[in-house]
Amino acid sequence: MLAFILRSLWRELASGELRVLLLGLIIGVGAFTSVALFNERVHQAMTHQAGELFAADLLVQSSSPLPEAWKQSALGMGLQLAETTSFRSMTLAGERLQMAEVKAVTRGYPLRGRLLVAETSGHSEQQRQAPPESGAVWLERQLLDRLGLKPGDDIQLGESGFRISGLIFEEPDRGGSLFSIAPRLMMNPVDLPATGLLTVGSRAEYRLLLAGDADALEVFRGWIKPRLQAGQRLLGPRDSRRELTSALERAERFLGLASLVSLLLAAVAIAMSANRYARRHLDNTALLRCLGASRQLITRIFTGQLLLLGLGGSLIGLLFGYLVQHLLAALLAGLFIQQLPPPTLQPLLLGLLIGLVTLTGFALPPLLALRNTPPLRVLRREMPLPRLSRLAIYGPALVVLQDCWPGRPPTGS
Amino acid sequence: MSQQKHAESCPIVRAEDLSKQVSSPDGPLDILQGVNLDLQHSETLAVVGASGSGKSTLLGLLAGLDLPSRGRVELNGQNLNSLDEDGRARLRRELLGFVFQSFHLLPSLTALENVMVPLELVGHSDARMLAEEWLQRVGLQPRRLHRPNQLSGGEQQRVAIARAFATSPQLLLADEPTGNLDQQTGRKVIDLLFELNREHRTTLILVTHDAVLADQCSRRLELAEGRLLQASGC
Numbered sequence: 035m036l037a038f039i040l041r042s043l044w045r046e047l048a049s050g051e052l053r054v055l056l057l058g059l060i061i062g063v064g065a066f067t068s069v070a071l072f073n074e075r076v077h078q079a080m081t082h083q084a085g086e087l088f089a090a091d092l093l094v095q096s097s098s099p100l101p102e103a104w105k106q107s108a109l110g111m112g113l114q115l116a117e118t119t120s121f122r123s124m125t126l127a128g129e130r131l132q133m134a135e136v137k138a139v140t141r142g143y144p145l146r147g148r149l150l151v152a153e154t155s156g157h158s159e160q161q162r163q164a165p166p167e168s169g170a171v172w173l174e175r176q177l178l179d180r181l182g183l184k185p186g187d188d189i190q191l192g193e194s195g196f197r198i199s200g201l202i203f204e205e206p207d208r209g210g211s212l213f214s215i216a217p218r219l220m221m222n223p224v225d226l227p228a229t230g231l232l233t234v235g236s237r238a239e240y241r242l243l244l245a246g247d248a249d250a251l252e253v254f255r256g257w258i259k260p261r262l263q264a265g266q267r268l269l270g271p272r273d274s275r276r277e278l279t280s281a282l283e284r285a286e287r288f289l290g291l292a293s294l295v296s297l298l299l300a301a302v303a304i305a306m307s308a309n310r311y312a313r314r315h316l317d318n319t320a321l322l323r324c325l326g327a328s329r330q331l332i333t334r335i336f337t338g339q340l341l342l343l344g345l346g347g348s349l350i351g352l353l354f355g356y357l358v359q360h361l362l363a364a365l366l367a368g369l370f371i372q373q374l375p376p377p378t379l380q381p382l383l384l385g386l387l388i389g390l391v392t393l394t395g396f397a398l399p400p401l402l403a404l405r406n407t408p409p410l411r412v413l414r415r416e417m418p419l420p421r422l423s424r425l426a427i428y429g430p431a432l433v434v435l436q437d438c439w440p441g442r443p444p445t446g447s
Numbered sequence: 448m449s450q451q452k453h454a455e456s457c458p459i460v461r462a463e464d465l466s467k468q469v470s471s472p473d474g475p476l477d478i479l480q481g482v483n484l485d486l487q488h489s490e491t492l493a494v495v496g497a498s499g500s501g502k503s504t505l506l507g508l509l510a511g512l513d514l515p516s517r518g519r520v521e522l523n524g525q526n527l528n529s530l531d532e533d534g535r536a537r538l539r540r541e542l543l544g545f546v547f548q549s550f551h552l553l554p555s556l557t558a559l560e561n562v563m564v565p566l567e568l569v570g571h572s573d574a575r576m577l578a579e580e581w582l583q584r585v586g587l588q589p590r591r592l593h594r595p596n597q598l599s600g601g602e603q604q605r606v607a608i609a610r611a612f613a614t615s616p617q618l619l620l621a622d623e624p625t626g627n628l629d630q631q632t633g634r635k636v637i638d639l640l641f642e643l644n645r646e647h648r649t650t651l652i653l654v655t656h657d658a659v660l661a662d663q664c665s666r667r668l669e670l671a672e673g674r675l676l677q678a679s680g681c
Contacts, residue, residue, distance in 0.1 A: 037567070038563075041560060042553075042556070045555035045556055046555055049555050051555070321551045322564070322568075323536060324510070324512060325539065325545070325564060325565045326536050326538075326568050327540075328533040328536050329532065329536075331568075408512075409536070409539075410507050410512040412545070412547060413503045413506065413512065413547075414503070
């Protein structure tokens with residue numbers, strides 16, 4: 035009977051009878067897969083880069099200096115520590131003024147990611163994990179240019195003067211130039227009091243950076259949470275670059291919604307096409323039953339045809355989706371993340387599942403109803419048509435599609 | 448051997464008090480009433496009558512396509528009332544062949560593939576070869592790869608005859624086989640049908656309103672308003 039199924043399917047395809055159904059399936063699976071693949075790649079990239087973007091595995095952020103006891107506890111739990119103090123201030127060079135984002139960092143910074151600094155202009159940058167020596171600062175090139183300075187010159191910050199000993203090329207938790215207001219000035223925390231910039235009520239952000247194994251971090255997380263006061267927050271990699279994460283989530287939701295609409299439109303096309311196909315096959319089915327085909331055989335014939343059609347259409351849809359997501363990645367990924375990791379198999383398998391669910395959910399019921407075609411129809415065409423409850427047919431398929439919607443945040447994100 | 452003798456001795460078709468009632472806006476309507484019939488192997492029976500006399504209803508009941516409101520049908524000694532729909536389908540597959548007025552070929556399949564359908568349904572191991580032979584027999588071998596819409600009415604009916612005989616059925620049911628053909632083509636199709644029928648000693652029930660055609664059968668049964676009006680040769 036497989037030969038009969040294949041032959042019938044091939045003939046139906048060749049005659050164009052199933053073209054709309056196949057096209058609907060390809061578009062639906064393609065739309066779903068492209069968005070699912072793209073979302074998954076972006077999330078992978080975000081997770082991978084989160085630690086580096088964060089300069090730590092976990093951090094405590096506060097608007098006031100952090101208690102010494104917290105640091106001791108973290109050390110006691112085997113975690114690595116570093117601290118940063120950030121605030122905005124004007125810098126002065128001769129007559130020129132320029133706003134800077136000042137950051138004092140302790141030894142060990144950054145715990146994750148790279149801090150690249152060139153000691154003097156012209157020298158290649160080197161990776162650092164310590165602050166400038168006392169009395170010296172590192173600047174971003176932008177600040178140097180705006181003040182008309184060069185490495186080795188002096189710069190005034192608050193009540194103190196500093197020597198420019200290096201240029202910052204890369205800083206892990208900078209957050210991207212898109213979200214910063216002023217260029218960076220990095221200094222040693224021991225010089226902070228002398229500047230006179232941090233007094234009671236100063237607007238500064240104090241961070242305790244932590245890194246270590248996952249269990250120790252989890253213990254610290256549990257320990258610190260009840261101790262957090264107003265103005266203090268515990269942040270994990272998921273919270274890093276919140277602006278970007280939120281923008282991406284919105285984009286994912288939009289794309290997910292667009293793909294869901296495409297999928298639903300495709301499902302409607304599939305359902306209509308399958309209904310039309312089933313009606314056109316009433317006479318053929320009546321003939322097969324008259325010639326001795328059992329209801330089980332009719333079910334096998336149409337299920338077999340649908341399965342083959344579903345597999346073929348879904349595979350083409352997957353290929354289509356794969357190509358579209360490459361285009362999406364090329365258009366959007368460069369805005370946020372330079373390099374997306376390669377796609378994985380999971381969204382493709384999900385796309386295949388969606389294709390089969392869509393087809394079986396929306397096309398199989400009218401085709402299965404054919405099994406009840408009265409064989410007497412070969413003699414009396416006025417015989418009533420087999421009927422089905424629409425809710426019973428399409429309800430489960432809609433529920434499955436809703437559950438698989440790619441606009442939902444992926445598990446673990 | 449005794450089973451074969453039994454099969455030969457018992458009628459291939461037996462209908463007892465066969466009646467069919469349907470509901471209509473004016474209440475229950477009897478479209479067939481109290482038909483009794485015995486048909487032996489290799490006999491040919493013409494069922495004649497005006498339109499609406501119950502000919503097709505009788506054919507549908509004898510083929511197990513429908514169940515009677517009263518009475519019973521036995522095919523080869525098997526009571527159709529005792530079988531479910533799939534059981535009746537199995538019996539049709541094993542015993543019956545059909546020729547219809549409007550040919551009823553599967554439009555997406557070629558002539559050859561149409562003849563292969565009943566052979567594949569019975570699980571014949573070499574359906575294609577046998578179908579080729581049958582198309583050769585009805586003179587359509589050169590057109591075996593044509594689809595129904597590429598064939599004339601007469602050619603389509605010849606394909607349908609090849610399909611009906613392909614599984615060597617014991618009973619052939621033909622419903623107005625010349626109804627959609629011109630006289631000359633109809634004549635040729637009927638000659639072919641009776642020739643094959645004689646060759647294969649198939650029992651034939653032919654529904655027609657063509658008196659000349661009915662005369663070619665060994666027996667004749669006339670219906671009017673669902674009742675058996677006259678039976679000859681019985």
